[in-house]
Amino acid sequence: MADRDAAVLDDPVGESLRGHHAHLARRRGGAATYLPGVATFSAVSTDPDPGEWADLARLLGRGEFADLFSCPVLPPPDWEPVFVLDGLxxxxxxxxxxxxxxxxxxxxxxxxxxxxxxxxxxxxxxxxxxxxxxxxxxxxxxxxxxxxxxxxxxxxxxxxxxxxxxxxxxxxxxxxxxxxxxxxxxxxxxxxxxxxxxxxxxxxxxxxxxxxxxxxxxxxxxxxxxxxxxxxx
Known part of the structure; x- marks a missing residue:
């Protein structure tokens, strides 16, 4: 289904954290995540560098869960996979x-x-x-x-x-x-x-x-x- 108004839905977590849900966000550099107890979703930019992944890791903490939702880019290889789920x-x-x-x-x-x-x-x-x-x-x-x-x-x-x-x-x-x-x-x-x-x-x-x-x-x-x-x- 083509819809030119739907481009923001390619990054719904990042767009939400930068906009309507900014008051519920924690942020470091280009990385962002929701406040504890609100949601586990996290976001990086569309072309993150290693420093951005490091920023997200510092936001979340060592050995913590990073729910990247439908993020099209993968984190560095030392990030342990927890789940993969196909959706629509x-x-x-x-x-x-x-x-x-x-x-x-x-x-x-x-x-x-x-x-x-x-x-x-x-x-x-x-x-x-x-x-x-x-x-x-x-x-x-x-x-x-x-x-x-x-x-x-x-x-x-x-x-x-x-x-x-x-x-x-x-x-x-x-x-x-x-x-x-x-x-x-x-x-x-x-x-x-x-x-x-x-x-x-x-x-x-x-x-x-x-x-x-x-x-x-x-x-x-x-x-x-x-x-x-x-x-x-």
């Missing part, structure tokens, strides 16, 4: 609109600081991806409750200029099959479009069920990505 980046089409007005859905609630323990518990049980005690500071998180219990949530993560990533889409095992994920994603899409930004998201290539859901909702695949994590020397 999907975009909301330019000019697209949700198939129904999700903001009128009274079952969707905004989650706040007091909800963090339940959010962490739900993430622990469903494993949608990285989520930490301060991750909710990246953007708005929405949830659905059943009998007062949080059974589904989704929220905003990376924020490159003009875009907002939808992430942490998860539903408790005993509450699946009720359309909760679709309701939450629609509600987030409506919010993002209302502030004249476009939604995008990432998904593991093996998660065919999630890919099918996002495509039914209107998202389109932009490109394949490879997520990588390392441990600093």
């Amino acid at each position: 980046q999907l975009l909301w089409p330019d000019g697209g609109s949700p198939d129904r007005p999700a903001e009128t859905d009274t079952g969707v609630v905004e989650l706040g600081a007091d909800d963090v323990p339940e959010m962490l518990d739900l993430v622990e049980r469903t494993r949608p991806g990285p989520f930490w005690p301060r991750t909710r500071e990246l953007g708005t998180y929405l949830g659905i409750r059943d009998g007062g219990r949080l059974v589904a949530m989704a929220g905003e993560r990376l924020r490159p200029p003009g875009w907002t990533e939808i992430s942490a889409v998860c539903t408790a095992p005993d509450a699946r099959g009720r359309g909760h994920a679709a309701r939450l994603v629609r509600a987030l899409v409506a919010r993002i479009l209302a502030r004249s930004e476009r939604p995008f998201l990432h998904v593991a290539e093996a998660n065919t069920g999630a890919i099918a859901l996002y495509e039914r909702l209107g998202f389109e695949v932009r490109r394949h990505v490879t997520f990588r994590g390392f441990r600093t020397p």
Whole structure:
């Protein structure tokens, strides 16, 4: 999918740390990472030299985890590989609109600081991806409750200029099959479009069920990505 406005999505972590999330960043030279407890994502420039990798290693500390997300360049050989995961980046089409007005859905609630323990518990049980005690500071998180219990949530993560990533889409095992994920994603899409930004998201290539859901909702695949994590020397 070609989209000339999507070039910033080639480096969504770096663009977020330099822009909307600058207040949540730690920085040294050309390297940057999120504050502890917010996210583990780190970024370097598009053509980093050895000094830049050294700056990132000093930011993170000796033997610490470096989540390079979809960074196209590899660190020096003394950085120990931790994981590699194939994925897809999907975009909301330019000019697209949700198939129904999700903001009128009274079952969707905004989650706040007091909800963090339940959010962490739900993430622990469903494993949608990285989520930490301060991750909710990246953007708005929405949830659905059943009998007062949080059974589904989704929220905003990376924020490159003009875009907002939808992430942490998860539903408790005993509450699946009720359309909760679709309701939450629609509600987030409506919010993002209302502030004249476009939604995008990432998904593991093996998660065919999630890919099918996002495509039914209107998202389109932009490109394949490879997520990588390392441990600093």
